[in-house]
Amino acid sequence: MLKLYNDLTGKKEEFIPLEKNKVKMYVCGPTVYDYSHVGHARSYVFFDIMYRYLKFRGFDVIYIQNLTDIDDKIIKRAREENLTIFELADKYTDLYFRDMKKLRALSADYFPRATQHIPDMIEAIKILIQKGYAYESNGNVYFAVDSFQDYGKLSRKPFEELIDSEDSPDKRNPKDFALWKRKKEDEPFWESPWGLGRPGWHIECSIMSTKYLGSTLDIHGGGQDLVFPHHENEIAQTEAYTGKKFVKYWIHNGFLTVNKEKMSKSLKNFFTIQEVLEKRSPENLRCFLISTHYRKPMEFCEENLDHAQRVLERFYVALESSRNAHFTENKNLLKKLTAELEKTIQQTESEFILAMDDDFNTPLALSHLQTLAREINKITQTSEIVDPEIMERAHKLLLELGSILGIYMENKESFSDKLVDMVLAIRQQARQNKDYALSDKIRDELNKLNIEVKDLPNKTIWYKKI
Ligand SMILES: [Zn+2]
Ligand SMILES: [Zn+2]
Numbered sequence: 001m002l003k004l005y006n007d008l009t010g011k012k013e014e015f016i017p018l019e020k021n022k023v024k025m026y027v028c029g030p031t032v033y034d035y036s037h038v039g040h041a042r043s044y045v046f047f048d049i050m051y052r053y054l055k056f057r058g059f060d061v062i063y064i065q066n067l068t069d070i071d072d073k074i075i076k077r078a079r080e081e082n083l084t085i086f087e088l089a090d091k092y093t094d095l096y097f098r099d100m101k102k103l104r105a106l107s108a109d110y111f112p113r114a115t116q117h118i119p120d121m122i123e124a125i126k127i128l129i130q131k132g133y134a135y136e137s138n139g140n141v142y143f144a145v146d147s148f149q150d151y152g153k154l155s156r157k158p159f160e161e162l163i164d165s166e167d168s169p170d171k172r173n174p175k176d177f178a179l180w181k182r183k184k185e186d187e188p189f190w191e192s193p194w195g196l197g198r199p200g201w202h203i204e205c206s207i208m209s210t211k212y213l214g215s216t217l218d219i220h221g222g223g224q225d226l227v228f229p230h231h232e233n234e235i236a237q238t239e240a241y242t243g244k245k246f247v248k249y250w251i252h253n254g255f256l257t258v259n260k261e262k263m264s265k266s267l268k269n270f271f272t273i274q275e276v277l278e279k280r281s282p283e284n285l286r287c288f289l290i291s292t293h294y295r296k297p298m299e300f301c302e303e304n305l306d307h308a309q310r311v312l313e314r315f316y317v318a319l320e321s322s323r324n325a326h327f328t329e330n331k332n333l334l335k336k337l338t339a340e341l342e343k344t345i346q347q348t349e350s351e352f353i354l355a356m357d358d359d360f361n362t363p364l365a366l367s368h369l370q371t372l373a374r375e376i377n378k379i380t381q382t383s384e385i386v387d388p389e390i391m392e393r394a395h396k397l398l399l400e401l402g403s404i405l406g407i408y409m410e411n412k413e414s415f416s417d418k419l420v421d422m423v424l425a426i427r428q429q430a431r432q433n434k435d436y437a438l439s440d441k442i443r444d445e446l447n448k449l450n451i452e453v454k455d456l457p458n459k460t461i462w463y464k465k466i
Contacts, residue, residue: 002057002357005295007227007250008154012359017218018248022060024213025051028205028222028230029065029111032092033077036099037270038285038300039256039263043223045286045406046253046294046360048105050221052404053356065108066208067093069115071201075187085188086115099273102282104406110212114204118190121199121207124241125179125192133240137170139182139195145175148236154250155228164229177233179203202233206241209234215242221251225262253294263300271300284309287407290362311370312407315398318373319408320417320463321380322395337379338387345394348372352401362405369401380461420451424460427453 002015017023027047030036036044047065054061068074069089078088093113100107125141128134133147145151145162152162164177178200183189189196209217215238222231231250238246255262258269276285288308292298348368355364376394379386402408423442430438443453446462453462 003359004249004251005359006248007252008247010156013249015249017059018216021058023054023062023219024217025054025061025063025219025221026205026209026213026217027063027065027108027220028226029067029108030092030096031068031071031073032089032096033071033074034092034265035272035274036096037263037265037272038276038289039223039270041099041103041273041285042256042289042294042298043221043253044100044105045103045289046362047221048103049290049362049405050219050251050360051106051108052406053360056404062213063108064110064112064209064212066205067096067111067113068201068204069093069113070188070198070204071114079186089113089115095274102277103273103286104282112208112212114199114208117204117207117211118199120211121203122180122190122192124203124207124237125199128179128237128241131240133237134179135172136194137172139197140168140170140178141180141194142171142176143179143233143237143240144172145177145236146173148240150239151236152232154232154235157228162228162232177202177229179237202230203237205230206234206238206246210238210242210246215244215246217247219249219251220247221253224252224254227252254297256300257297258300260299262297280305280309283312283407287312287366290405291366293359293361293363295359311366314370314377315373315402315408317463318376318380319395319398321461322376322391322398334387338390341375341379341386341390341394344372344375345390345397348401349397356404365401365405369398369405372398380463420446420462424453424462428460 003012004015005012025047027044030040051061051063067089070085074085074088078085081088083091125134128143129136129141134141134143152159155162162175164171164175166178167174179202180192180194180199181197182194183196183198187198189198209220220231220234227250235246257263261267261269263270273285284305285308288305289298291304291308291311298304348371351368352365355361355368358364372394376391376398379391399408423446427439427442430436430442446453451462453460
């Protein structure tokens with residue numbers, strides 16, 4: 001039974017989608033005005049795993065991620081880079097997609113852009129005014145928060161603390177937030193019944209999510225910093241507009257920290273994904289990002305990245321040696337080791353699913369995979385023997401479960417692997433010709449490249465050393 005922590009109720013709940021076997025999922029995407037940093041990567045990688053896992057569990061998932069391409073930060077940055085907002089957004093959208101591709105985040109089904117949905121936003125704002133939830137003031141339109149009874153139900157903050165950051169004499173109440181902003185000098189604008197202007201940030205996500213997924217979504221996700229005001233405001237305006245419950249499960253990931261402080265643009269303590277990938281493989285970064293439960297804060301540091309790298313390397317050793325270890329000999333030992341490995345395989349599979357079913361516990365799921373890898377490595381590295389069919393199953397299970405976490409990106413039969421196979425075939429010939437000087441030389445040279453070669457009774461295996 002899949003359970004997930006719902007921020008709306010503050011509880012872990014069984015996941016029951018609105019429609020049987022279907023999941024409508026929306027994740028707040030990037031504001032495309034700058035490079036994404038690894039704090040953003042944490043969020044996108046987590047929701048990617050959620051998407052993969054829901055599909056693995058047999059759900060038919062529709063996954064929408066928006067791109068915010070109109071906003072104060074975009075306007076400011078476009079001026080600095082001397083680009084139009086559209087040129088700027090295109091540039092950073094491309095960079096965002098490039099980063100996600102490197103991190104092997106699966107593509108959402110659709111990436112709506114805010115600027116392509118302005119007429120829909122204007123329509124919704126008109127209805128909110130008609131229904132008495134919003135008012136026009138001096139070319140701006142504000143949502144009147146005291147008209148919406150449940151305001152604050154997601155962040156569960158006391159009403160006094162629900163303060164909008166924007167101060168304006170045009171507001172009736174300082175807590176009210178903008179649905180439509182009057183055009184300022186040199187700003188991009190659209191025509192509306194209230195004059196020239198542009199939409200507020202929150203209304204963008206309300207419109208783009210309901211347009212593609214209907215009035216009620218199963219899952220809406222994003223980083224923890226979006227709970228208030230963004231998601232609180234999304235709920236107020238969407239439920240006021242549709243008269244229906246907006247989202248069944250609200251899911252937010254925790255912060256990535258640097259020296260225990262939240263990584264953020266404003267604190268300037270961030271590393272872009274690109275910077276990190278100059279020194280680390282995408283898979284190393286990804287494995288690091290899933291090594292802590294998504295709701296907990298997580299420290300970004302070299303040590304933790306190194307740890308993730310070592311975990312990965314052991315997986316690769318297990319994958320490689322289990323691919324090669326198709327050999328049998330002593331029948332009694334064979335029986336014992338085979339039984340042990342078979343048990344580990346069964347346990348790994350069921351415990352991995354239990355861990356992921358428990359609010360996507362990726363660190364626990366990873367540790368079960370590590371147990372399987374250890375068992376494989378124990379058998380193959382002592383050149384002991386096991387039923388090749390069972391070893392094959394262990395190999396396949398590692399691959400299958402790893403793919404849910406999006407690891408093992410490297411092609412297991414890469415070009416360099418094929419080269420090693422070829423060199424070893426030549427060495428085999430040298431041994432048959434009793435040219436042991438040559439065969440030892442080949443082994444030693446491979447050793448220098450960190451490749452361990454083992455001659456078993458009827459086969460030679462190799463694997464990369466850690
Ligand atoms: Zn949102
Ligand atoms: Zn959003």
